[in-house]
Amino acid sequence: MHKQIPEIAIEQVAQHINERNNKAYSIPVVGNKQNIETPQVFEILPFNQIDNCARKFYAIDGSYNSQEFHNGVCISLYTAGYICYHQGRQIRLNNLDDPVILGKSYYPQNILITDEQSKEDIYDELLTLAPVKSMLEFFGSAESDIFALPKTAVCQSTSSLLGFCQEVLEWALFYEIMQLPDTKTGDVILRDGTLRSLNIKQKYLVKLAKEASEKGIFIIGITKKSPIKLELGYTLKQIDDYLQGQLKSTYPFKTQNKGQQKLCCWFEIPEPVLLGAYKADSGNMFIKKDIIGGRGFGVFYIARLDYVEKLQNYDWVIVDINIFDCYPNIEQKDKTINYDFLSNIMLELTRLTQEHYILGYPYPLAEAHNFITLKRDFKEEIVSRVKFCLYKDKRMDHIDIENLFLDIHDSF
Numbered sequence: 001m002h003k004q005i006p007e008i009a010i011e012q013v014a015q016h017i018n019e020r021n022n023k024a025y026s027i028p029v030v031g032n033k034q035n036i037e038t039p040q041v042f043e044i045l046p047f048n049q050i051d052n053c054a055r056k057f058y059a060i061d062g063s064y065n066s067q068e069f070h071n072g073v074c075i076s077l078y079t080a081g082y083i084c085y086h087q088g089r090q091i092r093l094n095n096l097d098d099p100v101i102l103g104k105s106y107y108p109q110n111i112l113i114t115d116e117q118s119k120e121d122i123y124d125e126l127l128t129l130a131p132v133k134s135m136l137e138f139f140g141s142a143e144s145d146i147f148a149l150p151k152t153a154v155c156q157s158t159s160s161l162l163g164f165c166q167e168v169l170e171w172a173l174f175y176e177i178m179q180l181p182d183t184k185t186g187d188v189i190l191r192d193g194t195l196r197s198l199n200i201k202q203k204y205l206v207k208l209a210k211e212a213s214e215k216g217i218f219i220i221g222i223t224k225k226s227p228i229k230l231e232l233g234y235t236l237k238q239i240d241d242y243l244q245g246q247l248k249s250t251y252p253f254k255t256q257n258k259g260q261q262k263l264c265c266w267f268e269i270p271e272p273v274l275l276g277a278y279k280a281d282s283g284n285m286f287i288k289k290d291i292i293g294g295r296g297f298g299v300f301y302i303a304r305l306d307y308v309e310k311l312q313n314y315d316w317v318i319v320d321i322n323i324f325d326c327y328p329n330i331e332q333k334d335k336t337i338n339y340d341f342l343s344n345i346m347l348e349l350t351r352l353t354q355e356h357y358i359l360g361y362p363y364p365l366a367e368a369h370n371f372i373t374l375k376r377d378f379k380e381e382i383v384s385r386v387k388f389c390l391y392k393d394k395r396m397d398h399i400d401i402e403n404l405f406l407d408i409h410d411s412f
Contacts, residue, residue, distance in 0.1 A: 081105025196296030
């Protein structure tokens with residue numbers, strides 16, 4: 001079948017990638033402190049010091065999956081959860097008697113969709129989950145004011161419903177973590193993604209962001225897959241070549257161990273780059289650096305927090321940081337940058353990016369992903385458990401059960 005794809009379609013894809021990957025923006029390889037839209041270079045935190053830290057690092061992630069069968073039955077599930085690391089060790093957040101599962105997660109009871117009412121039941125149950133209920137109470141407004149879309153629009157399709165439920169639950173976990181008695185000033189909450197939303201209106205996310213900033217809790221979104229990286233492909237290669245080929249040999253490293261001499265880098269992403277990366281964004285709401293008229297409360301940075309030889313661009317991640325921490329007086333329209341905070345938090349993030357199996361990306365997020373993701377074998381697991389329940393508890397005939405879940409496509 002793949003041979004029937006027109007060659008011109010393949011050529012258009014290749015041309016688009018090549019053009020985007022070779023754009024040259026006016027970002028110099030040599031930066032200066034007075035302009036944070038230029039590379040800010042620093043030495044990575046020594047490996048033997050990465051666990052010597054009082055702050056805790058939380059990581060949030062979510063997932064959803066669904067499977068529809070030929071008989072009209074659709075099993076759909078969303079989830080979200082979080083884990084926590086302190087001084088390099090994962091700490092227990094639940095009261096389970098399990099030596100492996102240390103994180104905390106939430107799952108709905110309604111996972112069966114047979115009609116439109118089933119979707120609404122899933123939506124309604126979301127609002128009763130403890131973390132979501134607490135967050136809505138904190139927002140202090142009606143559901144119709146908080147969410148960007150009405151229930152009917154959210155429930156229009158299974159994927160839109162599950163995506164909505166997962167994201168709202170993830171935001172609720174931010175608020176839950178902030179209220180934990182063990183969460184202290186200086187702790188960090190990481191999210192796999194950005195600090196922006198199409199489901200929750202900005203003013204409520206801003207309220208959450210301000211609460212975190214006042215408590216001294218740092219909220220950071222980390223993205224390893226982003227159109228920004230394609231847009232900056234040429235620029236990042238130039239910076240990588242300069243750091244490794246020129247600056248590294250003259251940089252005044254504190255460590256004399258050649259194998260541990262690594263240069264890290266970050267800079268705020270200029271607006272022209274964001275416009276190029278998010279052309280489809282209506283009104284540029286997604287990229288707007290403000291607490292009014294946008295989609296969230298973050299400021300986009302790009303950072304190289306570790307380095308892998310011959311894999312330039314792999315190491316760079318998009319770092320979305322709470323605007324109240326970056327620009328403390330943003331409410332007064334004062335965009336004076338808190339440079340000391342930014343330089344310190346980027347250095348702190350290198351405590352998390354030196355794990356050999358995923359250099360350059362915070363390992364708590366990788367572990368949160370492994371903890372919470374509904375794997376590709378979701379169908380096999382859910383079907384086997386339903387079959388077992390039908391046989392054991394409902395006393396259905398074995399043949400009838402097998403016929404219920406027969407997939408005719410498996411015979412092709």
